Amino acid sequence: MPAATAEAGTDYAARFSQLDAWLHQHQALWRAKPFTTPQLPWEADWPELATWLRGRTLEQAEAAHNQPQLLDAPEPFASLARRSIELTELPQWHDADSFSVPGRPLGLSSACSTTSKSHVVELLSRHIPGRKWQQITRFAACVRLGWQEPTQHWLDWCAGKGHLGRLLAWQGGQPLTCLERDAALNRQGAELGRQLGVASQHLDADVLEAYAWQQLQPEHSIVALHACGQLHMTLLQQAVAQGCAQLAVSPCCYNRIDSAEYRPLSSIARAGQLRLTRDDLGLPLQESITAGQRVRRLRDQSMAWRLAFDIWQRQARGIDRYLPTPSRPQSALGQGIAHFCRDLAAHHQLQLREPDSWEQLEEQGWQRLAQVRNLELLPGLFRRPLEVWLLLDRALYLEQMGYQVRLGQFCEYQLTPRNLLLVAERCSAQTAPTL
Ligand SMILES: C[S@@+](CC[C@H](N)C(=O)[O-])C[C@H]1O[C@@H](n2cnc3c(N)ncnc32)[C@H](O)[C@@H]1O
Known part of the structure; x- marks a missing residue:
């Protein structure tokens, strides 16, 4: 084993303690779940960043997903990105x-x-x-x-x-x-x-x-x-x-x-x-590198419809709380958003007043998906x-x-x-x- 290894032993302990402190300090940022929480606690502290991320498209989120460190976003994103790179450097x-x-x-x-x-x-x-x-x-x-x-x-x-x-x-x-x-x-x-x-x-x-x-x-x-x-x-x-x-x-x-x-x-x-x-x-497992375009499209559709259901159920119940949605086979997407959402409501034994327009609800679901994916770039760091x-x-x-x-x-x-x-x-x- 090369001589450098002896030093690397000490380095690993030092690196670990730096990472441990950093991850602990910022846990409110990476533990936040944009998918289940429409308004994240950190957004009040960093309104400029939140507005910037929320204003981006789904395609932009997708493009940055695997390397969020390279995104030129407002603070504290840029500082956290730099630190993320420093702390994870390993020989190639x-x-x-x-x-x-x-x-x-x-x-x-x-x-x-x-x-x-x-x-x-x-x-x-x-x-x-x-x-x-x-x-x-x-x-x-x-x-x-x-x-x-x-x-x-x-x-x-x-x-x-x-x-x-x-x-x-x-x-x-x-x-x-x-x-x-x-x-x-x-x-x-x-x-x-x-x-x-x-x-x-x-x-x-x-x-x-x-x-x-x-x-x-x-x-x-x-x-x-x-x-x-x-x-x-x-x-x-x-x-x-x-x-x-x-x-x-x-x-x-x-x-x-x-x-x-x-x-x-x-x-x-x-x-x-x-x-x-x-x-x-x-x-650490939330990358989408290996998924093909068709798989990604179906995954996005399923997510957008689940978010549409979330918007619907919060409004119709008058309760601002997330309800978990069970996994459904791909074929469930073939029957349209109304059927998809009614099925999720039935899973929770809910009879909800139907939305005025399913098309509009779907549109809102896709908008929310774009926001979710962009907000997720922060935990991505x-x-x-x-x-x-x-x-x-x-x-x-x-x-x-x-x-x-x-x-x-x-x-x-x-x-x-x-x-x-x-x-x-x-x-x-x-x-x-x-x-
Ligand atoms: C991701 S694959 C990796 C296989 C191989 N190392 C490779 O990279 O191609 C994981 C393998 O672990 C096996 N496996 C899962 N649980 C196991 C267990 N409890 N005991 C033995 N093998 C197991 C699976 O059958 C599978 O072949």
């Missing part, structure tokens, strides 16, 4: 390498000796959509930047068909164990491994159960690409318990945890100021900081438990917004954990 490891499929020279494996390189690449990338394949090759390239010791045995955690583990095992010639709950994926993964001559075993395993943890061994180098909240948190805890040598984890779906309150892993985060709910953990806070909690936990840790971005944000990577290696002269 994806600039550091080329992403052709680097690997051992063909011919090392008897299964590959007669195959052309393009056939090998085809076998490695078979069944993988283009974007996923790019994520996998970038992840595989970055793993090597963080570890000093040679890898002995790969373990792919929540492996799916084990594409990532198979690429790494094929490149390095080490054996591979995949843990995956879905037996059909395991069978397909085993077949792909056989065709490539990779020594892989694909075990049907629920990684939240203790029997699966027995598979973890000290010599394992564990990779986990986009394992959801509880799945990767369990991995970190069990890998530490088994003293696994190396880890490379890219988390996703932080809110998929088994408790209503977030329980930090590190003692530093536990001693911090911020207390998070499962709902808060959804904030805290999306990445909250994600980095969560990543740092994981990093600090591993450091505490005797690992050297590096954090970076393994691919471009456009490829997947979940592009953060934690790479850790057990220190050879281990000190006793202090949790």
Whole structure:
């Protein structure tokens, strides 16, 4: 591991405490929910910003959604945006390498000796959509930047068909164990491994159960690409318990945890100021990068109609309170706004006086959607900081438990917004954990 890493340990604790204080100080801004609260408490403090955001179109909101930090909006937006960028800076490891499929020279494996390189690449990338394949090759390239010791045995955690583990095992010639709950994926993964001559075993395993943890061994180098909240948190805890040598984890779906309150892993985060709910953990996931235009249009329509229902029910009931709206199949949009709203009213067992004009109500719903989306750009500034806070909690936990840790971005944000990577290696002269 490069010398810079020793400093990075201290940096992570310092960065964490800055982020913790900043997120805590501004929680009224990022916890505010424009969708359910027509007038937000912060608007009284920042009227110029509120008016500016409310005056913009839905298209403008959409254009700024994924990078709200770049928006030239009135204060305090601009200052918060600058701070958001400063606090979330992480190395871009994806600039550091080329992403052709680097690997051992063909011919090392008897299964590959007669195959052309393009056939090998085809076998490695078979069944993988283009974007996923790019994520996998970038992840595989970055793993090597963080570890000093040679890898002995790969373990792919929540492996799916084990594409990532198979690429790494094929490149390095080490054996591979995949843990995956879905037996059909395991069978397909085993077949792909056989065709490539990779020594892989694909075990049907629920990684939240203790029997699966027995598979973890000290010599394992564990990779986990986009394992959801509880799945990767369990991995970190069990890998530490088994003293696994190396880890490379890219988390996703932080809110998929088994408790209503977030329980930090590190003692530093536990001693911090911020207390998070499962709902808060959804904030970092609110990007729309991967949705296509048609999907976005349908999502917008559904949201505009829900907001129209909200306007209607508040007026008709004379009660200024949000009523949750249940999810409805896409086909519900085909029956028109009147049917859609009446159905939501029936869900709440309400018989409401019908609006004078459904068209006008729909128009109001779309206007409100534009305002909601623009007001949401403010919490959007805290999306990445909250994600980095969560990543740092994981990093600090591993450091505490005797690992050297590096954090970076393994691919471009456009490829997947979940592009953060934690790479850790057990220190050879281990000190006793202090949790
Ligand atoms: C988002 S996919 C990631 C798959 C793979 N790592 C990749 O990036 O292509 C998550 C995988 O976790 C598996 N999974 C979900 N819960 C699991 C559990 N409790 N135990 C084992 N695997 C699980 C799912 O079946 C799925 O294949």
